[in-house]
Amino acid sequence: MGWHASSAPDVGQGGPPDFISPNFESFVVHHQVVIVGGGEAGLIVSRRLLKACPGLDVGIIEPSEQYNCQRFWLMVGSGVLPARGSRRETSTLIPHEAHWIRDTVQSFDPAGDTLTTVGGAAVSYDFLVVAPGIQLNWDRVQGLREAVGRDGICSAYAFKTLVATWDSIRDFAGGVALFTQPSGQTKSPTGPLEMCYLAEEHFRRSGSRDHSQVIFTSGETSMFQVPQYSQILDRLAKEKGVAVHLGLDLIEVQPASHEAVFCNLASGEEVVIRYDLLHVAPPMGPCDFVAHSVLADEGGWVDVDPYTLRHSRFPNVFGLGDASSLPCTKTAAAIRQQAPILVTNLLAALERRPLTGKYDGGSNYNIVTGYESILRAELDYNGMIVEVPASELLRLSPQNV
Ligand SMILES: Cc1cc2nc3c(=O)[nH]c(=O)nc-3n(C[C@H](O)[C@H](O)[C@H](O)COP(=O)(O)OP(=O)(O)OC[C@H]3O[C@@H](n4cnc5c(N)ncnc54)[C@H](O)[C@@H]3O)c2cc1C
Incomplete structure (x- = not known):
């Protein structure tokens, strides 16, 4: 077979x-x-x-x-x-x-x-x-599989659309830039927000930020599962002027009219947001x-x-x-x-010995909050968090790749 x-x-x-x-x-x-x-x-x-x-x-x-x-x-x-x-x-x-x-x-x-x-x-x-x-469930968003990678719809969640993602961000000339995160379990749960923060900074550098609106939506009810973390990410969104809408799951894209259709998970109502650039993290499972x-x-x-x-x-x-x-x-x-x-x-x-290794839920990972800033999160099953010292901030810069 x-x-x-x-x-x-x-x-x-x-x-x-x-x-x-x-x-x-x-x-x-x-x-x-x-x-x-x-x-x-x-x-x-x-x-x-x-x-x-x-x-x-x-x-x-x-x-x-x-x-x-x-x-x-x-x-x-x-x-x-x-x-x-x-x-x-x-x-x-x-x-x-x-x-x-x-x-x-x-x-x-x-x-x-x-x-x-x-x-x-x-x-x-x-x-x-x-x-x-x-597993990435692209088909759970109507029209997404066919549309992603062109007409202003992009995603850093598939190798094939990475180039289109940078092209869309680099060439964004203003309007509405919309970044979505699905509800439920995802890999790199802060990835969609990181992409949003990076793009927002690029728009400021390129001059398009003044005539653009940056929106982040999430199917979750908070920015991150650990409250201390969530508060920091929320504060950063306010500082950067990113509008955050929680509890919204993307269910359909309409490339012809540049409309993204969401389900408000609390009320069941449909919400439509018009976009010029749409970055999607697909539903996963x-x-x-x-x-x-x-x-x-x-x-x-x-x-x-x-x-x-x-x-x-x-x-x-x-x-x-x-x-x-x-x-x-x-x-x-x-x-x-x-x-x-x-x-x-x-x-x-x-070797038929008792198991002595014990995982504590630990992960130390970096949340990129801009081209020159990261939060380093040290997490375990108790939800600990450690902020990165200023001396350890990342220095990144966009190249024309
Ligand atoms: C955009 C993005 C940004 C990220 N950023 C970070 C970050 O900054 N820091 C961080 O720590 N993590 C990050 N991650 C998450 C990280 O990449 C994943 O958590 C990690 O790759 C998961 O490893 P895994 O081995 O479980 O799965 P994967 O690395 O996805 O590997 C699974 C493998 O299984 C294979 N496979 C699938 N089905 C079958 C099958 N039926 N039979 C045999 N083989 C199969 C696949 O081909 C694949 O090679 C990011 C992820 C994405 C998508």
């Missing part, structure tokens, strides 16, 4: 947009540890596992030949980096001791310690790590193949213990990153702290 290019969406769903699965004959393989997803989480875990335990038989199932460093996408969308700077060949990042299975997982059978792939393989394992990221499996929790996420990262029902399955049920931010920064804990606990399980 193959996955044909024509059925692959233009902007993808979170997996690679331009992947064509090889047409394998059905076959069976076994690895001691199988990792699903060779993105941020899968790659860190594979490297750490092999460093801690040389000779371990690790298989990584990852369809894409191009690794997307999504952390850089806001920098590309705001003209700081060229798009090519956010991509690397996957083959250069997969540890050479690991076995790369270039395929797409289709279903899980954790009771039988097996999974199947779109390419027709049955892969069995002693231990499984599930890290396929989050768990990957379908995870949500439809027995590995999922009620919300569709890989159901792991928040401290050990071990699956709640299948002891030889672990999960981390955006696909997981971990109640922390979905960021690479969080993954950097999850990975060592997962590796410690997986190796303990492999």
